[in-house]
Amino acid sequence: MKPSANQLNFSGGPGALPESVLQQLHTAMLCVPETGLSILGISHRSEWFAQVVHELENNIRQLMGLPSSTRVLMMQGGATQQFSMLPMNLLRNGESADYIHSGYWSGKAIHEAEKSGRLQQAWSGKADQFSRLPSDAELALSKDAAYFHYVSNETVEGLQFHRVPGLETVPRICDMSSDLLSAPAEFNRYAMIYAHAQKNIGPAGVTVVILRDDFMNTLPDDLPGFINYHAQADAHSIYNTPPVFAIYSVLLVTRWLRDEIGGLHNMAQRNQAKADCLYQLLDDHADFYRGRAATADRSKMNVVFNLPDAGIEQAFLQAARQAGFSGLNGHRSIGGIRASIYNGLEFAATEHLADFMRQFHKRYRIPATSKPVLSQAYA
Amino acid sequence: MKPSANQLNFSGGPGALPESVLQQLHTAMLCVPETGLSILGISHRSEWFAQVVHELENNIRQLMGLPSSTRVLMMQGGATQQFSMLPMNLLRNGESADYIHSGYWSGKAIHEAEKSGRLQQAWSGKADQFSRLPSDAELALSKDAAYFHYVSNETVEGLQFHRVPGLETVPRICDMSSDLLSAPAEFNRYAMIYAHAQKNIGPAGVTVVILRDDFMNTLPDDLPGFINYHAQADAHSIYNTPPVFAIYSVLLVTRWLRDEIGGLHNMAQRNQAKADCLYQLLDDHADFYRGRAATADRSKMNVVFNLPDAGIEQAFLQAARQAGFSGLNGHRSIGGIRASIYNGLEFAATEHLADFMRQFHKRYRIPATSKPVLSQAYA
Numbered sequence: 001m002k003p004s005a006n007q008l009n010f011s012g013g014p015g016a017l018p019e020s021v022l023q024q025l026h027t028a029m030l031c032v033p034e035t036g037l038s039i040l041g042i043s044h045r046s047e048w049f050a051q052v053v054h055e056l057e058n059n060i061r062q063l064m065g066l067p068s069s070t071r072v073l074m075m076q077g078g079a080t081q082q083f084s085m086l087p088m089n090l091l092r093n094g095e096s097a098d099y100i101h102s103g104y105w106s107g108k109a110i111h112e113a114e115k116s117g118r119l120q121q122a123w124s125g126k127a128d129q130f131s132r133l134p135s136d137a138e139l140a141l142s143k144d145a146a147y148f149h150y151v152s153n154e155t156v157e158g159l160q161f162h163r164v165p166g167l168e169t170v171p172r173i174c175d176m177s178s179d180l181l182s183a184p185a186e187f188n189r190y191a192m193i194y195a196h197a198q199k200n201i202g203p204a205g206v207t208v209v210i211l212r213d214d215f216m217n218t219l220p221d222d223l224p225g226f227i228n229y230h231a232q233a234d235a236h237s238i239y240n241t242p243p244v245f246a247i248y249s250v251l252l253v254t255r256w257l258r259d260e261i262g263g264l265h266n267m268a269q270r271n272q273a274k275a276d277c278l279y280q281l282l283d284d285h286a287d288f289y290r291g292r293a294a295t296a297d298r299s300k301m302n303v304v305f306n307l308p309d310a311g312i313e314q315a316f317l318q319a320a321r322q323a324g325f326s327g328l329n330g331h332r333s334i335g336g337i338r339a340s341i342y343n344g345l346e347f348a349a350t351e352h353l354a355d356f357m358r359q360f361h362k363r364y365r366i367p368a369t370s371k372p373v374l375s376q377a378y379a
Numbered sequence: 380m381k382p383s384a385n386q387l388n389f390s391g392g393p394g395a396l397p398e399s400v401l402q403q404l405h406t407a408m409l410c411v412p413e414t415g416l417s418i419l420g421i422s423h424r425s426e427w428f429a430q431v432v433h434e435l436e437n438n439i440r441q442l443m444g445l446p447s448s449t450r451v452l453m454m455q456g457g458a459t460q461q462f463s464m465l466p467m468n469l470l471r472n473g474e475s476a477d478y479i480h481s482g483y484w485s486g487k488a489i490h491e492a493e494k495s496g497r498l499q500q501a502w503s504g505k506a507d508q509f510s511r512l513p514s515d516a517e518l519a520l521s522k523d524a525a526y527f528h529y530v531s532n533e534t535v536e537g538l539q540f541h542r543v544p545g546l547e548t549v550p551r552i553c554d555m556s557s558d559l560l561s562a563p564a565e566f567n568r569y570a571m572i573y574a575h576a577q578k579n580i581g582p583a584g585v586t587v588v589i590l591r592d593d594f595m596n597t598l599p600d601d602l603p604g605f606i607n608y609h610a611q612a613d614a615h616s617i618y619n620t621p622p623v624f625a626i627y628s629v630l631l632v633t634r635w636l637r638d639e640i641g642g643l644h645n646m647a648q649r650n651q652a653k654a655d656c657l658y659q660l661l662d663d664h665a666d667f668y669r670g671r672a673a674t675a676d677r678s679k680m681n682v683v684f685n686l687p688d689a690g691i692e693q694a695f696l697q698a699a700r701q702a703g704f705s706g707l708n709g710h711r712s713i714g715g716i717r718a719s720i721y722n723g724l725e726f727a728a729t730e731h732l733a734d735f736m737r738q739f740h741k742r743y744r745i746p747a748t749s750k751p752v753l754s755q756a757y758a
Contacts, residue, residue, distance in 0.1 A: 005415040016420045026408040036384040040582040041395045076455040077605050080619035084603035115603045198620055203419040205584045205622030224463035224494045226456050240459035243584030
């Protein structure tokens with residue numbers, strides 16, 4: 001059976017969501033079964049919605065193995081709002097924080113945070129064009145930092161930390177926007193984790209923020225409500241009207257992870273299989289499909305590669321679109337090709353893509369003595 | 380034909396949306412016709428979405444009769460974020476702003492704004508338990524205020540300004556969260572207007588912010604991006620990943636207003652008819668259904684009233700639920716009954732409610748000499 005357009009959506013984000021979640025949201029648009037009302041017309045102060053948030057908080061704690069002494073918040077404003085909220089909350093009195101600059105998104109985090117506080121660069125991958133991640137030995141970490149910040153997965157460059165960097169004595173804060181809930185991890189080693197939903201967790205418009213109680217207690221409580229973690233936590237994410245639809249969507253994704261997938265361990269196996277499928281293909285045709293990331297730092301979420309030149313890349317993208325794939329263009333900042341293989345994408349989709357890439361490679365003649373020429377099939 | 384649950388949804392917000400919009404969103408959950416993809420899996424950097432925002436900005440300008448020298452932004456964080464952003468942008472150097480305190484929501488605006496700047500109270504309705512709005516003569520306005528702020532419609536108390544208060548020489552800023560796009564108004568007399576979507580405009584999770592260019596030019600540009608109006612405007616609301624679904628929903632509502640309703644003049648006539656239907660019923664049974672707002676200040680969006688005592692109010696709400704109505708409970712801060720009759724609610728629904736209220740009044744025996752007793756029908 002030919003997969004649907006949604007099933008072949010390799011978008012870097014907002015990304016594909018699981019088919020069964022989309023089906024439930026399709027129904028909920030007209031009628032949420034328990035309420036009889038459209039999800040868009042239900043009060044955020046209803047008993048039903050309080051229960052949605054309650055279950056969602058618990059599902060996330062359960063999936064991630066977090067103790068009850070952890071707050072789980074649903075906020076607005078994306079990771080970008082968190083970029084600023086961190087220094088606005090933690091660097092008000094001249095303190096300094098350590099940041100790893102490992103790619104486009106950690107660069108954005110630094111750019112925003114610098115407007116509100118003093119930062120130290122623990123490492124930068126700029127000299128290597130963000131093609132690899134640092135070793136522990138390369139990190140310049142301060143014992144006195146107010147916090148240490150990094151991005152676990154760089155979606156643009158396709159780099160992912162496969163260990164937990166940083167000192168245990170400094171609050172560790174991680175932007176896991178593009179890999180939270182994609183695999184188990186030592187989540188209890190973090191003071192704070194945040195992730196916008198639109199990769200693995202739900203639609204754009206809601207951000208999951210997880211705070212350990214002991215860290216939360218160090219945060220100020222005199223900031224305006226919309227940037228006050230205490231106010232948001234005390235209100236269980238209903239300080240003011242929250243994005244009801246987006247939060248309900250995230251609830252359905254956590255149920256899917258728990259009941260259909262069977263938890264993060266199983267999710268990680270599926271994601272590993274998808275990544276293996278595509279990276280194996282890159283390695284088998286390394287002269288043609290040129291992986292961007294250092295092998296040890298390859299992302300299991302974003303497979304980023306180049307073709308021999310920009311003209312061939314355009315031909316590849318055009319042929320891919322014609323074959324039913326979408327979202328394969330690289331990030332606008334660096335171009336190239338990017339296959340994002342978030343939780344919602346099925347293994348079969350990566351097999352389809354690998355087949356397509358093998359065919360594209362075959363049909364593409366590279367005469368030994370001249371510039372590559374498109375075969376008729378892709379001219 | 381018996382109306383659906385969505386058609387009898389009198390929720391104070393998130394409120395009922397038009398049936399034809401819900402149908403299109405139902406379809407878009409699986410496939411937006413122009414793209415073939417679920418609305419939840421479409422990139423915010425796609426051509427398609429840029430066009431969505433472009434059309435939406437223009438639709439709002441056209442519906443409201445705004446000149447092209449007006450910015451139309453879609454932001455996150457609700458009106459609550461705007462409550463704080465105003466002083467954070469405009470009162471940084473010790474300036475003061477004038478605020479009218481006319482009810483629950485203007486009180487919230489003041490509560491949040493006070494955390495970030497100096498405010499003067501232009502008038503307070505507290506002594507009258509927020510049962511009426513001020514005359515122009517009662518307003519204590521400063522010529523030197525950085526801006527003047529009020530809430531056009533108080534949803535909790537059912538009060539609505541039917542004129543434009545404030546000095547023409549001071550930037551006028553209005554929270555129109557609960558009546559924007561419900562009727563025409565002299566919108567060009569405002570420096571800034573904002574409104575969260577979840578009453579008349581769309582689902583929770585997006586806020587419409589309208590800024591006149593001359594006012595925009597007075598705002599600082601060195602704030603972090605998420606609270607920087609310049610950054611948001613320059614990026615046409617795509618500074619970072621916006622709430623794609625919510626914005627698309629608002630686009631569909633503006634198309635509905637333009638194409639199915641025929642503009643704000645027609646919308647106002649429909650809303651007037653709904654309000655007349657319910658207020659006439661209150662006036663006809665003024666001893667039993669006791670309207671909360673002074674007659675001259677009655678809201679055309681929220682019809683708020685009490686019954687003879689709290690026990691009867693509970694019986695009313697229970698009977699209403701059994702009859703298929705939802706969302707009629709008053710705001711948790713004051714109790715009582717509230718019928719919210721936003722754009723998406725059809726006139727027929729108010730007729731159904733009026734019929735129900737007439738029947739409830741009839742069946743409810745009030746013996747001349749004793750406490751009111753429920754008849755069997757509603758016991």
